[in-house]
Amino acid sequence: MDMLCCEPLLTKPLDDEAAQVLAGVLKALADPVRLKLVSIIAAQGEGCACDFPELLGKTQPTVSHHLSQLVAAGILEREQRGKWAWFTVSQDRLAEICAVLC
Amino acid sequence: MDMLCCEPLLTKPLDDEAAQVLAGVLKALADPVRLKLVSIIAAQGEGCACDFPELLGKTQPTVSHHLSQLVAAGILEREQRGKWAWFTVSQDRLAEICAVLC
DNA sequence: CTTTCATATTGACAAACGTCGATACATAGC
């Protein structure tokens, strides 16, 4: 995943593309289920996809879909271990977002 | 607008309500037009609603709708001056968001 | 009070989104 626009949001108007990219990443975060996923994984250091349907009360396809979006946005990183998929939170990515917002 | 959940996102799993509230605020930010609004207003220090339709290439009702969402989320503050509506960015609100994310 | 102009609200529409059941794919073990 490429870096976010590096200029802080507050210093000069965003151009169309930067706004599009930043909105995409924020949109990935702007969902209660995905926020819970991130917080669960962060709290544990890592998390297995197999545990999330029960923890979230969502079906496996739904969880898989949310995980994909978070990975695509660079917020989660995925690692395959045997048949299981493990995820970690990219603190760097979150820091990037904060750097843009403040 | 009330404060966001104060625990950083990364230390313990969010409960349903906190996830809902935080997602709502992030959703307000997760749109290219609204991000441009925020960046324009921040860059100028303040901004008049009358200028945004032209700056954004959107109709007046559309801009009004986006401004409402940003105000509802506590990201913009609105001040009436005669017949004009002026907006400023709540840096505190953005700082709150960053505090939760990092 | 009437007119004018800035902003908000309404109603409608297409596009995007979250969700699920069913199914396909992939990996490990037999």
Next chain:
DNA sequence: GCTATGTATCGACGTTTGTCAATATGAAAG
């Protein structure tokens, strides 16, 4: 190879979202 199991994809559905034209509201000026 076949089977079992974890994960991803597909198709469909109802809901939410962004957008606009039309209209209503609000505030100043004449």
